[in-house]
Each structure stands twice: as structure tokens, then as C-alpha cells.
Amino acid sequence: MKSKLLILASCMALASCGGGGQMGGGNAPQIATITVQPTSANLTNSYPATIKGKQDIDIRPMVSGFITRLHVDEGAVVRRGQVLFTIDQVQYQAAVNQAKAAVETAKAALGTAQLTYDNKVRLNQKQIISDYDLSMSANQLAQAKAALAQSEAALTNAQKNLSYTNVTSPSDGVVGSIPYRLGALVSPSSVQPLTTVSDNTNMYAYFSLTERELLNLTKGGSSLNEVIKNMPDIQLQLIDGSMYPETGRVETISGVIDQATGSVSLRALFPNPGKLLRSGGTANVVFPNPLTNVFVIPQSVTTEIQDKKFVFVVQPDNTVKSTEITVHNVDDGQNYIVLAGLNPGDRICIENVQNLRTGTAITPITAEEKEQIYQQNLQDQKDGNLQSAMQ
Numbered sequence: 001m002k003s004k005l006l007i008l009a010s011c012m013a014l015a016s017c018g019g020g021g022q023m024g025g026g027n028a029p030q031i032a033t034i035t036v037q038p039t040s041a042n043l044t045n046s047y048p049a050t051i052k053g054k055q056d057i058d059i060r061p062m063v064s065g066f067i068t069r070l071h072v073d074e075g076a077v078v079r080r081g082q083v084l085f086t087i088d089q090v091q092y093q094a095a096v097n098q099a100k101a102a103v104e105t106a107k108a109a110l111g112t113a114q115l116t117y118d119n120k121v122r123l124n125q126k127q128i129i130s131d132y133d134l135s136m137s138a139n140q141l142a143q144a145k146a147a148l149a150q151s152e153a154a155l156t157n158a159q160k161n162l163s164y165t166n167v168t169s170p171s172d173g174v175v176g177s178i179p180y181r182l183g184a185l186v187s188p189s190s191v192q193p194l195t196t197v198s199d200n201t202n203m204y205a206y207f208s209l210t211e212r213e214l215l216n217l218t219k220g221g222s223s224l225n226e227v228i229k230n231m232p233d234i235q236l237q238l239i240d241g242s243m244y245p246e247t248g249r250v251e252t253i254s255g256v257i258d259q260a261t262g263s264v265s266l267r268a269l270f271p272n273p274g275k276l277l278r279s280g281g282t283a284n285v286v287f288p289n290p291l292t293n294v295f296v297i298p299q300s301v302t303t304e305i306q307d308k309k310f311v312f313v314v315q316p317d318n319t320v321k322s323t324e325i326t327v328h329n330v331d332d333g334q335n336y337i338v339l340a341g342l343n344p345g346d347r348i349c350i351e352n353v354q355n356l357r358t359g360t361a362i363t364p365i366t367a368e369e370k371e372q373i374y375q376q377n378l379q380d381q382k383d384g385n386l387q388s389a390m391q
Contacts (some may be wrong), residue, residue: 031362032370033314033347036295041337043289043330046237049207049268053198053279055171061194062164063087064187067180074178077275078169078197085167085194087186092162099155106148113137113144173197174275198279203272205236205248207285208263214253224253236270236277237284244283246271291328295338301350302336309336312356314347314364322358 069086072078120137123129176196180186186194228250236244248270257264268285270277302309302325309327312320325341342348347364349356356362365373 028318028361028363029352030365030370030373031320031349031356032351032367033349033364034297034367035345035347036297036338036342038293038344039296041291041294041296041328043291043328043337045287045289046284047207047209047287049205049236049283049285051277051279051281051283052204052206053173053200054202054204054269055173055199056279057170057173057197057199058193059084059167059169059195059197061085061087061167061186061188061190063092063161065089065091065165065185067182067184067186070178070182072175074175074195076175078173078175080169080171082169083166084169084175084197087165087167089162089165092158092165095158096155096162099151099158102151103148103155106144106151110141110144110148113141117141167194169197171197171199172201173199174278176279200272200275200277200279203270203277203279205268205270205283205285206265207268208258208261208265211257211262211264214264224255228253232288234268234288235286237286239282243286244270244276246273248285291337291339294328295342296335297338297348298350299334299336301348301353303353311342312349312353312358313342314349314362317361318364319359319361320349320356322356 065087067085068088071083071085078084117134117137117140120129120134124131124134174197176198178195179192180190180194231250233247233249235247238244248268250266250268252267254265297311302311303322304310308324310322310324313323315321323341325336326339328337328339330337349362349364350367351370
């Protein structure tokens with residue numbers, strides 16, 4: 001197709017340099033034509049998309065206090081469990097020590113209560129003390145056990161609070177902005193999180209299709225799962241116009257149409273091994289849209305009347321007929337993709353189309369023949385054969 005278009009371009013240059021025949025002469029003018037044949041065109045459809053990490057987690061403190069250490073900076077790559085911030089541990093360490101002391105006290109009290117109870121059991125067996133005294137001792141023992149359990153729970157809570165002073169990452173990812181710095185007072189009720197960790201091993205691209213586009217995908221009784229399964233791999237065009245090297249797949253299609261926009265949200269997953277994609281970025285999702293059995297012709301061979309496009313098709317008697325064509329809405333500024341109006345083997349005029357009319361008789365020649373005539377005219381000019389060059 002590329003070589004054919006180069007020849008067409010040469011023919012357009014011929015027409016502009018006077019290579020076309022005279023329209024008003026007695027003989028039918030020589031007009032360059034091409035024979036169209038169906039071909040394929042690899043088009044694409046693009047949709048604006050928002051990039052987000054597979055998991056964006058707000059990091060919030062579980063305890064209150066002053067930040068005493070920052071272990072990471074913005075944009076750092078972190079692992080799950082890695083310490084990000086340290087909150088002042090003095091009061092929480094003191095609480096742990098106090099809880100440990102309370103546990104030891106409770107253990108001692110429990111030991112005393114156990115000895116007292118064991119002794120009263122023996123005295124009761126010898127009927128030295130009453131059953132009432134024995135029951136009272138049993139209750140004191142139970143209270144001592146409960147006090148120990150309570151103090152152990154308080155110790156566990158104090159240790160947990162102490163551990164919360166080291167704020168860790170819940171997943172692998174990249175650290176976002178850090179609004180709180182060294183010495184800042186933070187608490188679980190702080191409006192802003194300490195930071196955000198984005199899991200960017202894989203990235204989501206969120207984009208939308210119109211209701212009509214979605215209907216074209218799902219018509220014929222196909223379920224959404226089948227549609228997603230049969231969707232081709234897609235690409236991502238970055239903000240600078242370059243294409244992202246990894247291909248992605250559509251994972252989900254929303255089952256609800258947005259009444260405000262008439263669109264449906266989709267989510268595609270892209271691997272991000274080089275960490276090139278960042279959460280919060282923008283790009284264009286690019287869908288392949290191959291067309292078959294279409295005709296590709298230069299835009300310059302067409303005429304337009306009231307937003308309708310026409311070409312001149314050569315008839316069997318070598319007259320031309322203005323024929324309406326339907327073209328694809330993709331416009332690259334050079335060629336049209338013809339969807340309807342032409343048949344395989346049709347010959348269309350590629351020069352002087354503004355001067356042609358339906359019924360005009362011509363002498364059709366090929367683009368190669370036109371090129372030969374043009375080159376011969378150039379050679380005649382160089383050789384000084386002006387009469388031959390003007391023919």
C-alpha cells in the first residue's frame with residue numbers, strides 16, 4: 001500500500017505541473033487513474049485514562065505523639081513491614097514498664113491467695129475452720145486470678161501501643177507526599193494521613209466508553225465476562241505521546257451507566273516492572289481497531305458537496321461518473337478509508353477532479369504511464385525540444 005501511495009503522490013505532482021490533458025480539446029484528455037482493491041487498515045481508538053496504583057493505602061497513626069524520626073522520604077520504594085515513621089516512645093515505654101510491674105504484683109498476689117486457699121482447704125478438712133471461711137478464700141483466689149488476667153491484658157495493650165509508635169508500611173509500594181515532618185504532633189484523628197503508599201507493581205487505568213460503544217461490544221448476546229475475555233490486548237499512550245512498552249488487559253466493566261455522562265467505566269491492568277507509571281497520572285488507553293475489506297484513497301482525489309464526498313469512477317465507455325462514497329471518521333489529513341461506494345476493480349480518476357463532470361470522456365492511463373509522460377516532458381525540456389515538452 002505504501003508504494004502505491006508514493007505513486008499517487010507523484011501523480012498529484014504531475015497534475016499541478018501541467019501534466020494533465022486539456023479538458024476542452026477535441027480529443028479525450030489523458031487522465032491518470034488507479035484501480036482500487038480492498039485492503040485492511042489498522043486503526044486505533046483512544047480514550048483518556050487515569051492511572052492509579054493497584055492499592056493506594058493511606059498511612060495513619062494508631063497513637064498520638066510527636067514524630068521523632070522519618071525513616072523514608074517522598075518517592076521512596078518500600079517493602080511491606082518497613083518502618084516509615086517513629087512517634088515519641090517515652091510515654092508508651094513507661095506504660096509498658098508500669099504494666100509489667102502490675103503483672104508482677106498481680107502474680108505475687110495470686111501466689112499469696114493460692115497459698116492461703118491451700119492452707120484453708122487443709123484446715124477445713126480437719127474441721128478447724130468453717131466452709132464459709134473456705135469459700136471466702138476461694139473467692140479471693142478467683143479475684144487474684146482475674147486481677148492477673150487484667151494486668152496481663154493491660155500489658156498487651158501497652159506493648160501494642162508501643163509497637164504502634166513505629167509506623168510501618170502495610171504493603172510494597174512507593175511513598176507519596178509527607179505533610180508531617182519531624183516534631184509534628186499527629187494522632188489517629190489527624191485530618192491528613194502521614195503519607196500514602198501506592199502498590200505500583202501493577203497499575204490500574206480507569207477510562208470510559210459511551211453507551212453506544214459498549215452496546216457494540218456486547219450486542220449479539222455476549223455476556224460481559226465473554227466480552228472482557230475476547231477483548232484484545234491494549235496499549236497505553238503516555239502524556240508525552242510515547243507508547244508504554246507493556247500491554248494491558250481490560251479486567252472489569254461497570255454494570256451501571258453514569259446518567260450524567262452516559263458512559264460506562266472500565267478498568268484495565270498494566271504491569272509496571274520499571275516503575276514508570278505513577279499513581280495519579282494520566283494517559284490514553286489505545287484499543288486496536290482493525291478494518292478489513294476497505295479502500296484507502298488519497299483525499300486529493302475526492303470532491304465534496306454539502307458534506308458528502310465523491311470520486312469520479314471510470315465507466316466502461318471511458319466516461320466518468322461522480323460517485324458518492326462513505327468514509328471512516330478517522331482523518332489523517334492525507335488519505336480516506338472508504339467504507340462504501342466503491343467496488344473491487346473500480347478505476348477512479350486521481351487528477352483534474354475539480355474540472356471533471358459526470359459524462360466527461362477521458363483517455364484513462366495508469367499512474368505509471370503518467371509518470372513516464374512527466375519524465376519524458378522533463379527530458380524534452382532539458383534537451384530543448386519545447387514543442388514536444390508542451391504536448
